[in-house]
Amino acid sequence: xxxxxxxxxxxxxxxxxxxxxxxxxxxxxxxxxxxxxxxxxxxxxxxxxxxxxxxxxxxxxxxxxxxxxxxxxxxxxxxxxxxxxxxxxxxxxxxxxxxxxxxxxxxxxxxxxxxxxxxxxxxxxxxxxxxxxxxxxxxxxxxxxx
Numbered sequence: 001x002x003x004x005x006x007x008x009x010x011x012x013x014x015x016x017x018x019x020x021x022x023x024x025x026x027x028x029x030x031x032x033x034x035x036x037x038x039x040x041x042x043x044x045x046x047x048x049x050x051x052x053x054x055x056x057x058x059x060x061x062x063x064x065x066x067x068x069x070x071x072x073x074x075x076x077x078x079x080x081x082x083x084x085x086x087x088x089x090x091x092x093x094x095x096x097x098x099x100x101x102x103x104x105x106x107x108x109x110x111x112x113x114x115x116x117x118x119x120x121x122x123x124x125x126x127x128x129x130x131x132x133x134x135x136x137x138x139x140x141x142x143x144x145x146x
Contacts, residue, residue, distance in 0.1 A: 016117060023113040025105075031102050036061075036069055037078075041103045044079060044095040051092055078102060 004101030081091040
């Protein structure tokens with residue numbers, strides 16, 4: 001099967017996004033994580049002590065899905081749930097040091113991917129590309145978490 005022809009500017013943008021996403025997925029997979037697991041670990045590193053309901057809202061999934069996901073991460077020693085304030089129904093979730101270490105470096109890895117993707121451009125071309133993309137996106141609706 002031949003690769004599709006990339007004839008429009010947006011076809012080329014999708015190709016760039018695909019390359020970036022594939023690199024991120026490969027980085028995550030090398031650590032034995034799913035996309036969802038890595039996303040939750042990253043969230044917990046930034047928001048320690050989140051409750052599962054907050055995680056469900058942030059990931060746009062059900063409480064049952066989050067519970068299963070957290071249980072899997074807990075079995076691997078990557079997160080821990082703690083009861084706080086004496087309320088056994090309210091458990092807060094924390095990334096363990098091992099969990100934090102496992103995903104440490106993702107931002108640096110993605111910066112390296114960006115550098116690789118943009119390597120054919122000199123600084124002036126990068127500035128122009130950024131300005132053009134900023135102009136295009138200025139009128140688009142912003143992505144939301146809800």
